[in-house]
């Protein structure tokens with residue numbers, strides 16, 4: 001008999017879910033509506049996550065982190081998203097921003113920056129997108145030019161989550177314009193570096209508590225040893241990072257969908273029409289059944305993808321893109337159906353499901369749109385990548 005339960009969470013993973021859910025019930029969920037209403041940073045959640053060491057759970061123990069595996073990290077993000085999608089961007093983006101350092105950085109960079117992140121000295125953002133380089137990220141224009149023992153960075157990064165709040169930024173920049181994606185390198189830039197400034201917060205449809213801003217790099221001079229990996233490997237590191245972190249967006253989507261399903265289930269049993277609870281109507285039960293099926297399928301796929309992320313399996317690219325694409329489409333469908341279950345009340349800001357529906361939309365867009373995910377999935381299939389389940 002294997003010491004691991006077959007297709008079930010270990011006791012440790014279940015315990016993590018219980019701990020995060022309790023923390024979110026007490027310190028995240030009560031502020032979610034206010035955070036959305038005022039488009040304000042979820043400081044209560046940030047403080048609570050940091051105090052419980054859930055702010056960047058993926059950082060290995062050797063750098064002072066909690067050492068959560070990919071599945072445990074996914075469970076943390078899922079549970080926070082169930083309560084407040086904006087707050088779930090704190091552990092998610094701390095992983096996204098710092099994973100390039102963890103995957104490809106020198107030991108010195110890991111000690112310094114993963115250590116600072118784990119200790120709560122600052123968050124980590126990821127700067128790939130630009131105003132004219134979104135899906136075609138390799139078309140970026142931000143330049144990094146070597147000058148003695150330094151690099152000098154110039155350019156504009158757009159849509160950067162937690163920009164201005166984070167202390168540390170992984171910035172992808174062109175070091176050799178002749179080589180397109182092979183001429184891109186990754187660097188750690190600090191908020192305190194001279195020449196780093198931020199644009200006004202974007203006014204968004206959802207995840208309103210998660211600041212999204214431009215990052216301006218104006219002659220930012222940094223030591224050459226802040227390059228992550230070798231020159232010209234930045235784009236590959238950026239894509240390798242996304243293979244892993246798309247699983248965390250899938251988890252965010254599952255959490256948002258679960259939050260909406262839970263609310264709809266409770267409401268359907270309370271609300272009476274025609275002298276009966278609306279949950280008694282088979283038409284509504286079928287709607288709830290579809291919601292439940294989809295959420296569970298998305299969760300299972302996300303957890304399978306998390307296992308592949310942890311092991312670094314060959315089919316991670318397929319699974320990361322598939323889990324993100326499937327779970328985010330599910331989140332959009334399920335949150336829209338949750339609004340339907342609440343009828344007219346679901347359409348108002350007095351109930352949380354319209355917020356969840358607005359929050360779900362972003363999961364179909366960032367870390368690559370779902371069109372881009374389908375391109376990735378199609379290429380993997382045509383290249384003969386088989387599921388190794």
Ligand SMILES: Cc1cc2nc3c(=O)[nH]c(=O)nc-3n(C[C@H](O)[C@H](O)[C@H](O)COP(=O)(O)OP(=O)(O)OC[C@H]3O[C@@H](n4cnc5c(N)ncnc54)[C@H](O)[C@@H]3O)c2cc1C
Nearest residue numbers: 126127128129134135159160161212365366367368369371
């Ligand atoms: C709230 C928010 C937070 C974000 N956070 C970050 C962050 O922290 N760091 C970061 O680097 N980026 C971040 N992004 C950027 C995000 O990843 C991009 O918005 C996304 O990759 C899409 O790029 P785009 O907006 O330029 O759209 P475009 O690339 O212009 O796409 C427009 C449409 O065309 C479609 N399309 C494009 N190319 C193809 C194709 N080849 N085939 C079929 N359809 C195609 C797209 O699917 C989309 O529907 C964030 C974005 C938002 C909105």
